[in-house]
Amino acid sequence: MIELKNITKSYNGERVLKGINLEIRDGEFLSIMGESGSGKSTLLNVMGGFLPPDEGFVLWNGENINAFDNARTSAFRCGEMGFVFQSFRLISTLTAEENILLPAMLAHKDMKQTRAYMADLCRTLGIDGMIKKYPDQLSGGQQQRAAIIRALICRPAAAVFDEPTGALDSDMQKRVMELLRRINAEGTTIIQVTHSRAMAEYGSRIAGIKDGMICG
Ligand SMILES: Nc1ncnc2c1ncn2[C@@H]1O[C@H](COP(=O)(O)OP(=O)(O)OP(=O)(O)O)[C@@H](O)[C@H]1O
Numbered sequence: 001m002i003e004l005k006n007i008t009k010s011y012n013g014e015r016v017l018k019g020i021n022l023e024i025r026d027g028e029f030l031s032i033m034g035e036s037g038s039g040k041s042t043l044l045n046v047m048g049g050f051l052p053p054d055e056g057f058v059l060w061n062g063e064n065i066n067a068f069d070n071a072r073t074s075a076f077r078c079g080e081m082g083f084v085f086q087s088f089r090l091i092s093t094l095t096a097e098e099n100i101l102l103p104a105m106l107a108h109k110d111m112k113q114t115r116a117y118m119a120d121l122c123r124t125l126g127i128d129g130m131i132k133k134y135p136d137q138l139s140g141g142q143q144q145r146a147a148i149i150r151a152l153i154c155r156p157a158a159a160v161f162d163e164p165t166g167a168l169d170s171d172m173q174k175r176v177m178e179l180l181r182r183i184n185a186e187g188t189t190i191i192q193v194t195h196s197r198a199m200a201e202y203g204s205r206i207a208g209i210k211d212g213m214i215c216g
């Protein structure tokens with residue numbers, strides 16, 4: 001369960017999030033929609049603990065993620081909540097494969113099983129032939145798929161996606177959504193931001209964000 005309690009966030013005195021309250025139950029597939037600039041990425045970055053809120057807090061199964069120490073943050077990031085940034089944020093000095101495997105290595109996962117799972121996910125998203133390449137040798141869509149697989153590699157309890165199909169063609173968008181639906185059916189809570197109504201409808205719930213507040 002993820003609970004956002006009265007979250008506010010401003011940039012340079014301009015309030016972007018104005019008291020967000022949101023509960024995401026275990027096993028949900030939540031789609032969040034809103035206009036460009038409405039604060040969706042800011043909200044996800046707060047939810048993932050990458051950005052501290054000005055006011056309010058985020059509870060992860062009752063624990064305040066903003067009070068995590070380094071060890072707790074590391075465990076949270078490497079296995080509990082997967083995250084795909086809008087700009088992917090692959091590490092440029094590592095190959096796609098090394099990027100994907102890094103969270104599993106840090107979480108001390110069984111690497112034989114992890115590699116088998118990586119191969120399955122890479123085949124599903126059609127990047128199995130490209131994972132020895134570095135991010136700057138990959139297209140935007142290939143980087144996006146590598147970032148999605150990195151977020152899922154530890155079979156996290158929850159995974160957060162900031163416009164996960166923004167760089168993909170319509171066939172690949174569908175494959176990504178079907179993968180998210182499958183992972184959700186296997187028990188992972190999914191939160192995605194999207195501009196596409198068709199992508200949003202893969203979710204079990206759609207919420208809107210407008211003027212820094214949750215609506216709908
Ligand atoms: N680091 C920052 N410094 C200053 N202002 C920022 C920063 N990040 C975001 N903003 C501003 O906050 C507002 C919300 O940005 P955010 O990236 O959360 O929007 P978004 O809904 O994700 O938009 P998009 O759909 O275009 O990705 C925008 O007006 C943006 O200009």
Ligand SMILES: [Mg+2]
Pocket residue numbers: 040041042086162
């Ligand atoms: Mg955004």
